[in-house]
Amino acid sequence: MPGRVPVCRSADTNSSSMPEIVMYSTAFCPYCIRARILLDSKGVSYREFRIDLESQLRVEMEQRSGRTSVPQIFVGDTHIGGFDDMYALERRGTLDVLLRPEADGGTDE
Numbered sequence: 001m002p003g004r005v006p007v008c009r010s011a012d013t014n015s016s017s018m019p020e021i022v023m024y025s026t027a028f029c030p031y032c033i034r035a036r037i038l039l040d041s042k043g044v045s046y047r048e049f050r051i052d053l054e055s056q057l058r059v060e061m062e063q064r065s066g067r068t069s070v071p072q073i074f075v076g077d078t079h080i081g082g083f084d085d086m087y088a089l090e091r092r093g094t095l096d097v098l099l100r101p102e103a104d105g106g107t108d109e
Helices: 030-041 055-065 083-092 095-099
Strands: 007-009 021-025 046-050 072-075 078-081
Touching (some): 021 055, 030 083, 055 072, 072 083, 083 095
Parallel strands (some): 021 046
Antiparallel strands (some): 007 046
């Protein structure tokens, strides 16, 4: 999409095998801020698309997620949902599994 420049946040420079994490957000939404803090605490890189800066991104977010609220978070092709959804995964201990590198070099079982 022409002119589309995401805000990139990177805490991990060796993330080539990590699934792409995308968050649609606005600058001052408290849930967006909490989502940023949680993702940053995990040390993962993510692309943040600010829908308050480009109205077309809101349309894209709504089409992709089926929701109108922010944040909307995707890990790879998986729609996580908003901050509450992501935090529920964190509390269940399953968020780290989603954020783990796709090819971790583990053993075949």
